[in-house]
Amino acid sequence: MANKLQIEGQEYATSNKYGITPYFKRFIAECSYMLGEEESGMPIGRLPERSRYIKSEDILYEIKKIQQEQILGDGYVYEHIKRGMPKEQREQLRNSVKMNEQMEYMKFAQEKYSNGETTLQMLDDYIEPDALYLLDEPEVSLSPANQILLAEKINKMSRFLGCQFIISTHSPFMLGTLNAKIYNLDSRELQETKWTELENVRYFYDFFEKHRNEFK
Template identity: 80%
Template sequence: MSKETVSNPNIYPYNVFVDKIEKSLFFRSITVLYGNNASGKSTLLNIIANKLQIEGYEYATCNKYGITPYFTKFVDECSYSLGEDEHGRQIGRLPQRSRYIKSEDILYEIKKIQQEQVLGDGYIYEHIRRGMNKEQIERLKNSDKMRKQMEILKFAQEKYSNGETTLQMLDDYIETDALYLLDEPEVSLSPANQTLLAEKINEMSRFLGCQFIISTHSPFMLATLDAKIYNLDSRELEVVKWADLENVRYFYDFFQRHKKEFEYQIKRSIPMIER
């Protein structure tokens, strides 16, 4: 991250990281950026996406304090190294399929699947994104292939819950040997599906050669991911164990306070044995 300072302490994104002592992060195959609201985890993901020019990055403006593009200035002041491959050679460039997937992207995809009138537009857009030219797109619009795909999407619209749609969307988007920045991917997922998603990410990292940088404060994701965890709530950006995090400890303490209620329900569910 940028080590520079600005005179006005309220300028974004300098104000987000002004109190951080550590300014360097080292990423593993799966790295988690943990933090409570306003900790800067989503901001940091977007800074990384902008610096690497990954598909999905968003430009952030800060015009309140004059004409200086402070977000761009901050990004320019950041530096990075891609590290080495398994043979010890310097990596020259990012995989072209790398992508920044934000929580609002996931919610948009869910909304898109729930609206029949935009199913076709979404299907066409995905083919444009993959490089199909204008002539090919026109042929696709009038093809049996598209009509059949629309039927499948309509069926999926009725069949899948929001959580299942999220899991299916990520399955469709993730390709081999690429870097993915995921901003709170657990949005709309039940605890069981959050755990399933984390297990999928572990498998994609291990077997597909993908690297993930994920922002989350979900205890189910944190507990399941085979990840290095940075605590953005700490001044030192400490690397921590999931069970030591404030949000996780809150869950633990909450259920400990209600432990007797769980024990009572367990006793009620045990059948009586007659002598």
């Protein structure tokens, strides 16, 4: 989706080294989408510029950045590389006062926040009003309580900030809290379904039912 929509965070797949057919590019070319209409009925012309694809790897990388001091500098510079900063400016940045200040901030965050709190703070920093966000398993590293808190945050951002989210998740806590349409990607027709009917969720239910007496 991110590649077809050409939004920040998109990834590029390389061709199979044993063949010359660009399967990924062909697949993207064959995909299509529609942007729908405004509340006034006018067609939406383009996606908001702030739209972004946030992967679970991005979240884990952010956590790693503030947990390991030796990669703080590389992580900070990495963010500027993604934005197209030239090599000469990167070297200047490494020795700048601004970078030292940012590293001190991240060291403070390492002491102040748990992994889950760091994830929630990261998403707060990334997400802006009136934009589309693709979230890939945002519950990574979050406790059940924080997964529910994240889902509640997403509900509020959708309602009050005009954001739209497309989320890939296996979390029953997220699925049961989000006010969202749920599609079962394992079904042949990609049908809309209730969260309680998903195989992954049923597995949790059956497991706890099996151990019901142990909770008494």
